[in-house]
Amino acid sequence: MKLKVMQKKLHEGLRTVQGAVSRKKTLPILNGILMEFEKDKGIHLISTDLELGIETWIETDIKKDGAIVLPANNITAIVRELPDEVIDLTINLDNYSVTLKCLNSKFNINGYNPEEFPALPSVDNPTTICIDSGKFLKIIEEVKFSTAVDETQPALTGALFFIEDDIMKMVSTNTYRLSYSQKKIEDSINNSIKAILPGKALNELSNLLTKDGKVQVEINSNYTSFKFGEITVVSRLIEGEFPNYEQVMPEEYNTSISVDRLNLKKATKRASLIAKQDSNIISLKTKENDKLIINSMDSDTGSAHEELSIEGKGPKQNINIDAGYLLDVLKVITEEKLIMELVGSLNPLAIKRFDGEDQFIYLIMPVRPNA
């Protein structure tokens, strides 16, 4: 069978589904992308690593149904290097190969039997809700970086996601720091949603989501799907119990300070140059409620001392934290000023941003009390 598609459209489609292509070598067909050619509809691209699946559509004129699986790396690299012109595709349904012609270039690519490609799970009897795409993107960005890398506690490699009435919340933690974000949504549901979304799904969603439009979320007890534009992301949910995060959220504070985000970022980055020679620990001290002092020391390298103007109230504070955890959150907050709330040197440091009714709280556990 033969069809035509613009290079730009095909490349965009192939890039969209790239994130769910399996990186493991155990099942070669999962290193491929399923291309279904559907009459009067277009090209349906599907990838999955059995945990995550992505599908999208490319609109183009198709006269006859057919399908093939092509190795993701090869087909994407080749299409990327072709000029922005019409590509003539000839699919050989007998030996699972395809010929691409574009101006003076011609490629034959060997593929796989499309019938061997696993079907994406369908989310049966789902709870369905529609969320503003920009809000969903933002809640994901505020939370995804705090998931655990270590897989000994699988629940921590994802983020707890829940919706009650018209409030959406997301929480993640690696037990040393925690992200909590809460946003009001326009749609609302009768029954509540509570599930652990895998970190990989969050990363792919943050790559693919745009600020505009709506995301349709479907969820049951095992799977969830996110539909936006021509794209659908399907993911298995993580089983297990998410730790009781509410227990560590400080209910009150002793000292509250307001600090310029960019100045804090630069000072922390510099102090970290010394701190990272060892364990990346910096100390934060408040002084006279108008200065924040950041210190770091490494016995071989030397020491750093940074002073920042703040507006604060409450007793003096002194806390030791991992500079990396502070820098991480300073990348996702975009507001000019942020709030730090402290209880004491043995309690978590809370970082909050100003933004009306939506809430974002980030906790960094202290490293060790001062001598």
Added chain:
Amino acid sequence: MKLKVMQKKLHEGLRTVQGAVSRKKTLPILNGILMEFEKDKGIHLISTDLELGIETWIETDIKKDGAIVLPANNITAIVRELPDEVIDLTINLDNYSVTLKCLNSKFNINGYNPEEFPALPSVDNPTTICIDSGKFLKIIEEVKFSTAVDETQPALTGALFFIEDDIMKMVSTNTYRLSYSQKKIEDSINNSIKAILPGKALNELSNLLTKDGKVQVEINSNYTSFKFGEITVVSRLIEGEFPNYEQVMPEEYNTSISVDRLNLKKATKRASLIAKQDSNIISLKTKENDKLIINSMDSDTGSAHEELSIEGKGPKQNINIDAGYLLDVLKVITEEKLIMELVGSLNPLAIKRFDGEDQFIYLIMPVRPNA
């Protein structure tokens, strides 16, 4: 002792000497940069890994002589992150440490005894010549990428550099491909120069040289130095015999073709996507003197076929080469068209560029004859 220097100037100076800082951990002081503070002159920065040395000057007001060695990575990273303001330096000559103050930041950095830092070699009784900086940069760029990485034949890890009368030549080869470049210079010398410049010196020169100005070259039988602006690069020469490259330079050709460089680059890049799955071998075929066909094949992946318009004369040719060697040269040639000269499938492919009296010849050895 105390002094002031602008962050921008200090950072530029530290970056300039970075390339000769030793990466090996055997002699820690060589991971440092020697800073000599010279009264009424400025800061003299020096780095060396005992093969290569770089020095530069930063103009600033200095009241008293002094010196210190500071760890290159730390001091450069810290100065890079400081704001573009005055840095107050306090050097403690007793315990080899320095304090940097810049606005609200203060760093103490531990260093080394400057007396333990090795002196850069001086190039005694040199032959001296002055070369246009842009020409010298260009000859280096045309040649440096063809040096051998493998150190079994040390002479091949550098480039043969020679000057006779007013002609400067540079040659490098890893035995599978060869770069030869020749340029007319304005200055001329009575006795000739012939030496092997290390690949590392060529890389640093190509990082530091600018298109404008002059380079003063000094050379004797063991060392060479290159002075331009405030910068001096000193390098040990490679001992040993450079292979007789003239022997492989084809004296005549059977077929000559002219081809568009950008189209050739794109087509080679695409064909290489298939070829690199295996040994990265592509075949070049001329057809009717108006087409160049590039083919590649991998039994698992598939095949690529590219056609390019050419202007040619001579018998049909068919040669197999490593696509990577062709792509390398297409990065350094900037002319719109290039010339390929072929003798036969067992002889090197020669690539030349048009540019009046300067010469550039690049040879790619064929991989295997066609069956």
